[in-house]
Amino acid sequence: MSLNTFGHLFRVTTWGESHGPAIGCTVDGCPPGIKLSEADLQPWLDRRKPGTSKFTTQRQEADQVRILSGVFEGVTTGTPIQLMIENTDQRSKDYSNIAQAFRPGHADITYHQKYGVRDYRGGGRSSARETASRVAAGGVARAVLASLAPGLKITGYMVQMGVHAIDRARFEAAVIEGNPFWCPDAAAVTVWADYLDGLRLAHNSVGAVIEVTASGVPAGLGAPLYGKLDSDLASAMMSINAVKGVEIGDGFAAASLTGVENADEIRMGAAGPEFLSNHAGGILGGISSGQPVVVRFAVKPTSSILTPRATIDGTGAEIDLVTKGRHDPCVGIRAVPVGEAMMACVLADHILLDRGQTGGVRGQIG
Numbered sequence: 001m002s003l004n005t006f007g008h009l010f011r012v013t014t015w016g017e018s019h020g021p022a023i024g025c026t027v028d029g030c031p032p033g034i035k036l037s038e039a040d041l042q043p044w045l046d047r048r049k050p051g052t053s054k055f056t057t058q059r060q061e062a063d064q065v066r067i068l069s070g071v072f073e074g075v076t077t078g079t080p081i082q083l084m085i086e087n088t089d090q091r092s093k094d095y096s097n098i099a100q101a102f103r104p105g106h107a108d109i110t111y112h113q114k115y116g117v118r119d120y121r122g123g124g125r126s127s128a129r130e131t132a133s134r135v136a137a138g139g140v141a142r143a144v145l146a147s148l149a150p151g152l153k154i155t156g157y158m159v160q161m162g163v164h165a166i167d168r169a170r171f172e173a174a175v176i177e178g179n180p181f182w183c184p185d186a187a188a189v190t191v192w193a194d195y196l197d198g199l200r201l202a203h204n205s206v207g208a209v210i211e212v213t214a215s216g217v218p219a220g221l222g223a224p225l226y227g228k229l230d231s232d233l234a235s236a237m238m239s240i241n242a243v244k245g246v247e248i249g250d251g252f253a254a255a256s257l258t259g260v261e262n263a264d265e266i267r268m269g270a271a272g273p274e275f276l277s278n279h280a281g282g283i284l285g286g287i288s289s290g291q292p293v294v295v296r297f298a299v300k301p302t303s304s305i306l307t308p309r310a311t312i313d314g315t316g317a318e319i320d321l322v323t324k325g326r327h328d329p330c331v332g333i334r335a336v337p338v339g340e341a342m343m344a345c346v347l348a349d350h351i352l353l354d355r356g357q358t359g360g361v362r363g364q365i366g
């Protein structure tokens with residue numbers, strides 16, 4: 001298996017399995033002289049780590065990140081940054097009943113068909129434990145962004161759990177950090193809590209839609225065709241476990257708009273061009289417009305549930321399987337910090353690409 005790297009100039013290679021001694025990543029291409037310490041990275045990992053509420057898996061991982069290379073006297077050196085997170089709460093016995101079976105909704109069957117070898121302990125490499133490494137890399141990307149695009153702010157939140165969407169009229173950014181769902185609508189929090197409790201007790205699970213926005217993104221990031229900012233963002237979000245759909249701006253809803261409704265009109269403001277709406281999600285022709293970049297992704301329901309599901313084992317025998325162990329009843333919750341991290345990595349990558357090609361010089365208007 002060789003495809004473990006993403007990014008053009010800001011390149012992240014992740015490694016490790018969920019039930020091995022540790023996981024981690026190598027971040028290559030980070031410019032020198034960026035202030036960075038473990039204390040800068042840890043708060044982002046703490047947002048993703050399991051066991052923070054009854055609505056996430058009860059696996060208890062400290063998710064302490066260590067910087068092994070690429071930083072000297074508090075600043076990056078321009079050499080590869082090696083990040084390591086030890087696995088401290090593996091319980092391989094939780095997985096003994098699935099060693100010979102293919103869990104429905106998981107990668108077990110496709111892994112077996114492709115590689116013929118499978119680490120059944122928690123899905124091995126396909127386990128979403130890998131996303132902790134992405135969040136650590138996202139912390140490095142945020143340090144790059146703080147230095148090269150001060151004022152850029154990334155915010156992730158859940159806009160739908162199962163059939164229950166937020167009411168956009170009640171959107172309050174200040175509410176997001178104060179509830180276990182990263183939900184911006186205080187009224188939806190109560191509905192979601194009851195709904196998820198009911199599903200959990202019924203040995204079931206549910207999907208979600210996450211939105212990640214980045215404000216303060218400079219105009220000019222991306223390229224017209226094969227390095228589109230939107231295609232790189234879509235690829236990054238789609239690579240997160242359990243993601244089944246990605247939208248930029250109005251996304252699929254744009255198909256039911258008319259041209260009059262959809263194209264964002266432009267006026268000249270005091271500080272330059274101003275758009276009167278943001279259906280495009282901050283990207284035109286693959287290049288950022290200076291408007292907030294808006295990405296949404298759909299996360300499927302957790303496949304590991306205590307309700308028996310029909311499947312087969314390695315001999316082809318038909319069985320009913322209950323997936324025990326500790327699982328997220330709505331994986332969308334913990335996908336929020338992961339989506340933010342992927343946004344940070346893609347934007348850091350594109351800022352470096354843009355500096356390489358244009359040196360940050362912009363066409364003038366007015």
Ligand SMILES: Cc1cc2nc3c(=O)[nH]c(=O)nc-3n(C[C@H](O)[C@H](O)[C@H](O)COP(=O)(O)O)c2cc1C
Nearest residue numbers: 106107126128241242302303304327328331334335
């Ligand atoms: C943060 C996060 C946590 C996850 N936790 C679980 C879990 O506890 N149980 C589960 O069945 N799937 C979980 N998943 C989803 C699986 O990893 C994923 O469905 C599986 O690897 C198959 O990949 P696919 O859904 O992308 O096809 C999680 C995903 C994310 C992003």
